[in-house]
Amino acid sequence: MDHFIPSRRHFMGLLGVTAAAAFAPLRATDLQLPFDNGKRRLVEGVEGKGQMILQRTRAPLLETPFEVYDQGLITPVDRFYVRWHTASAPRQIDTPAFRVHVHGHVERELSLTLADISSLPAREITAVSQCAGNSRGFSDPRVPGAQWGNGAMGNAVWRGVSLRQVLDRAGVKAGAVAIRFRGLDAMPPQFGKSLAVDVARNDDVLLATHMNGQPLPWVHGFPLRLVVPGWFATYWVKTLSDIEVLDTEDDNYWMAKAYRIPTTPDGSTTPGAPAGATTPISTMPPRSFVTNLHDGDRLRAHSTQVIRGIAFSGKGAIARVEWSADGHAWHRCQLDSEGGKYGFRRWHAQMPVGAAGQQRLLVRATDAGGNVQPPTAGWNPGGFMRNVVESLNLVVA
Ligand SMILES: Nc1nc2c(c(=O)[nH]1)N[C@H]1C(S)=C(S)[C@@H](COP(=O)(O)O)O[C@H]1N2
Ligand SMILES: [Mo]
Numbered sequence: 219m220d221h222f223i224p225s226r227r228h229f230m231g232l233l234g235v236t237a238a239a240a241f242a243p244l245r246a247t248d249l250q251l252p253f254d255n256g257k258r259r260l261v262e263g264v265e266g267k268g269q270m271i272l273q274r275t276r277a278p279l280l281e282t283p284f285e286v287y288d289q290g291l292i293t294p295v296d297r298f299y300v301r302w303h304t305a306s307a308p309r310q311i312d313t314p315a316f317r318v319h320v321h322g323h324v325e326r327e328l329s330l331t332l333a334d335i336s337s338l339p340a341r342e343i344t345a346v347s348q349c350a351g352n353s354r355g356f357s358d359p360r361v362p363g364a365q366w367g368n369g370a371m372g373n374a375v376w377r378g379v380s381l382r383q384v385l386d387r388a389g390v391k392a393g394a395v396a397i398r399f400r401g402l403d404a405m406p407p408q409f410g411k412s413l414a415v416d417v418a419r420n421d422d423v424l425l426a427t428h429m430n431g432q433p434l435p436w437v438h439g440f441p442l443r444l445v446v447p448g449w450f451a452t453y454w455v456k457t458l459s460d461i462e463v464l465d466t467e468d469d470n471y472w473m474a475k476a477y478r479i480p481t482t483p484d485g486s487t488t489p490g491a492p493a494g495a496t497t498p499i500s501t502m503p504p505r506s507f508v509t510n511l512h513d514g515d516r517l518r519a520h521s522t523q524v525i526r527g528i529a530f531s532g533k534g535a536i537a538r539v540e541w542s543a544d545g546h547a548w549h550r551c552q553l554d555s556e557g558g559k560y561g562f563r564r565w566h567a568q569m570p571v572g573a574a575g576q577q578r579l580l581v582r583a584t585d586a587g588g589n590v591q592p593p594t595a596g597w598n599p600g601g602f603m604r605n606v607v608e609s610l611n612l613v614v615a
Contacts, residue, residue: 514611
């Protein structure tokens with residue numbers, strides 16, 4: 219294999235650096251996510267990040283504080299959520315020695331340097347990366363796994379080359395079924411995800427080297443990561459070094475056992491029901507959030523309140539965002555023009571505020587494929603693909 223494997227001593231030294239960085243955050247304050255056991259620390263300075271919600275130091279799990287989504291369309295790199303399954307990917311890469319190995323059911327095996335990849339025509343795509351377990355902390359009944367609030371998502375400009383160009387150079391043989399991607403994670407079961415050949419051959423699937431104009435930092439997969447617009451981020455393999463064309467279904471742990479959802483129209487099941495057939499998680503259903511108001515905020519009676527937020531879908535461009543006070547009468551919001559079909563779409567509206575008392579605010583998105591957010595949340599044992607019309611309870615005084 220052409221992988222750069224750091225020596226054990228080098229690796230341990232680097233872990234020492236991690237531990238020091240992780241246990242000496244520059245500043246820490248407390249924060250409560252809106253569910254049981256939701257107490258977290260807001261830290262600054264971990265893994266070179268700005269203020270983040272600390273879920274775990276190693277392997278790093280850092281959540282984006284929700285107010286970041288109100289500050290701009292693009293999530294800054296230093297506020298972008300971080301998720302690793304193990305702390306076993308190298309923090310430093312010997313870039314001249316780094317190779318991406320393309321092999322398996324191909325005409326020609328390839329061993330590509332970063333220079334080889336950079337010599338191919340590059341493009342930029344703005345796309346949302348969302349962890350399959352984003353919002354898992356809201357699962358009711360609770361399920362094991364990272365207890366994320368809504369901040370395991372972010373919208374970035376990804377720069378890279380179409381995977382398809384590399385596949386075409388290798389020549390995918392007839393009979394190929396899937397393409398498996400592996401990173402430099404060393405700990406078993408080694409992280410790897412696969413895509414059906416037709417999905418992988420979409421020009422928008424990128425071998426990305428840059429995020430928001432900067433080379434990927436190590437936490438986001440330096441020097442190369444897969445970007446699969448519209449698909450949950452579990453497929454966005456970081457420190458990508460191995461591309462294997464398979465002539466059978468991928469039976470590795472991360473496809474066959476993990477990241478699977480019930481084979482039902484919405485991927486949900488009834489808590490406690492016997493385990494039925496499951497299928498690998500894939501594209502993201504539409505979601506929308508209000509970003510400038512929070513549950514419990516106070517509004518002035520008989521005023522007009524500006525509401526704004528974000529919406530996105532991995533199944534088609536956002537076609538419509540609506541708000542409602544009762545879940546029956548829905549009012550169109552204005553959609554901003556920027557964003558692209560894979561990115562966050564910003565929206566805003568003017569909401570009349572009624573008499574003193576309680577006022578609810580619900581928001582729902584519909585995409586070009588007619589997919590719409592459901593009024594109640596589904597449930598599955600993995601806590602994956604959480605989606606529901608979000609609602610806020612506001613106090614009018
Ligand atoms: N090599 C590698 N790639 C990986 C993972 C991993 O553990 N190892 N985790 C995946 C999962 S589950 C998520 S949600 C995203 C998180 O990407 P980020 O940390 O850049 O936000 O990376 C994906 N790519
Ligand atoms: Mo994830």
